[in-house]
Amino acid sequence: MTEQVMAAIDGSTFSEGVCDYAAWASQALEAPLTFLHVVDNHPQTAEADLSGHIGLGAREHLLEELAQLDERRARVAREQGRLMLEAARERAIEGGVAEPGTRQRNGTLVETLEELQEEMRLLVIGKRGERAHQDSGHLGSNLERVVRSLRRPILMVPQRFKAPERVMIAFDGSQTARKGVEMLARSPLFEGIPVHVVIVGAETGDNRAQLDWALETLRGAGHEAEGAIRAGEVEATLRAYKEENAIDLLVMGAYGHSRIRQLLVGSTTTAMLRRARVPVLLLR
Template sequence: MTEKVMAAIDGSQFSQAVCDCAAWASLALEVPLTFLHVNDNHAAPSEQDLSGNLSLGAREHLMEELSRLDEERARVAQEQGRLMLQSAKERATEYGVNAAGTRQRNGTLVETLEELQDETRLLVLGKRGEGVDQASEHLGSNLERVIRTLHRPILMVPDSFNRPEKVLMAFDGNRTTRKGVELLARSPLFEGVTVHVLIVGADLADNRAQLEWALETLRGAGHEAEGAIRAGEVESTLHAYQQEQGIDMLVMGAYGHSRIRHLLVGSTTTDMLRRTRIPLLLLR
C-alpha cells in the first residue's frame, strides 16, 4: 500500500494553509497527496422532541418531516464537502502537485484517520476545526484526540503557511528525541533547511554531549545545524528562541514520559499547540 500525505480539511479558516502545507510536504517527500473531508454524523444538533402531545397521525407526519430534513441536511453536507475537496485539489495543482486524490467519508474524524493510518505517512491538519475559529487560545478537541490515537507524524498548521527555512527541534537527549533527530536528519522534508536544536536545561557536561551528538548527526546528513542550551521554563524558552532566531517550524515529541502518557497529551506539547503561530510537527 502506497503511503500518502493525508490532509484533513473542513470549512475552517485553516484549510487553505493545510492545503499549501500538504502540497509542500507531498512534493518534498515525493509521495502522493490525498485530501480528506469527513462529514461528522454525530455533529448535527439533536432535534427537540415535539411529539409528546400530538396525535398518532401528527406524530407520524412529524417523524417523516424530520427524516426528510435529516436527509436534506446530509445531502447538502455531502455537496459542500465535494466542493471543498475540489477546491483543495485545484489549489494543490497550482502549487505543483499532480493528481491529488480526494476522499469524503461519513463518521468521525478520529475514527476515519485511525482507519486510514496504515496508508498515511504524514497527517496534515489545522490547529482548530470550523466550530472554534474565533477562540484563538482554544485547542481543537479533534486535534487532541487525533494526537492520542494516531501513530504517525502529525503536522499541525496555523492559519497561514510558508515553506520553512529554519526548523527548531526541541531536544532533551532521551531515546524518543534522539530518534526524532535521526528521523529529521534523513527526511527529505527538510532538505536545504537550517535545523536548530535546543535543550532546555542546565549547561552541564551531559547536555553539552547530547547537543554535540545531535548537531553531528544533522551535519553528517548534510544539514546546516545550530544548537543551544538554555535554562528556563520549557514553553517560554522555546518560544523566546523561536522569536530570536526567526524559526518557522517547530518539531517536538507528542508525549511526555509519565505513567499517564497514553491518556493525556504532554503538558508542554499542549501548551505549544495552543500558543504557537508556526507549524508544529509532532513525532510519535
C-alpha cells in the same frame, strides 16, 4: 500500499493553509497527496422529546419530516465537501502537485483517520476546525483526539503558508526525541533547511553530550545545524528561542517524561500548540 501525505480539510479558515503545506510536503517527500473530507452525520444538538405533547400520528409525521430534513442536510454536506475537495485539488495542481487525489468519507474525523493511518506518511491538519472560534486559545477538540489516537507524524498548520526556512526541534534526550532527530536528519522534507536543536535545562555534562549527539547526527546527514542549552521554564524558553531565531517550523515529540504522559500530549507540547503561529510537526 504507497504511503501518502493526507490532508484533512473542512470549511474552516485553516483549509488554505492545510492545502498549501500539504502540497509543499508532498513535493518535498515525493509522496502522493490525498485530500480528505469527512462528512459527520451525527446530529450536533439533541432532539427534544415531544412524545408527551403531541398525538401518535402527529409525532410519526414529525419524525418522518425530521428524517427527510436530516437526509437533505447530509446531501448538502456531501456536495459542499465535494466542492471543497475539488477546489483543494485545483489549488494543489497550481502549486505544482501532479496528480492529487480526493476522498470523501462518512463518519467522524478521528475514526476515519484511525482507519486510514496505515496509508499515511504524514497527516496535515489545521489547528482548529470549522466549528471552533478562530481566536480561541484552545486546541480544537478534533485535533486533541487525533493527536492522542494516531501513530503517524502530524503537521499542524496555521492559516497561511510560508515555506519553512529554519526548523527547531525541542530535544530532551528521550527515545521519542532521539527518533525525531534521526527522522529529521534523513527526511527530504527538511533538505537544505538549517536545524536548531534546543535543550531546556542546566548546562550539565549529560545535556551537553545529548546535544552533541543530536548535532553530529544532523551534520552527518548534511544539515546545517546549531544547538543551545537554556535554563528556564520549558514552554517560555522554547518560545523565546523561536522568536529570537526566526524559527518557522517546530518539531516536538507528542509525549514527554512527565506524569502527564497518560493525557493528551506532554504539557509543554500542549502549551506550544495552543500558542503556535507556525507549523508544528508532532512525532510519535
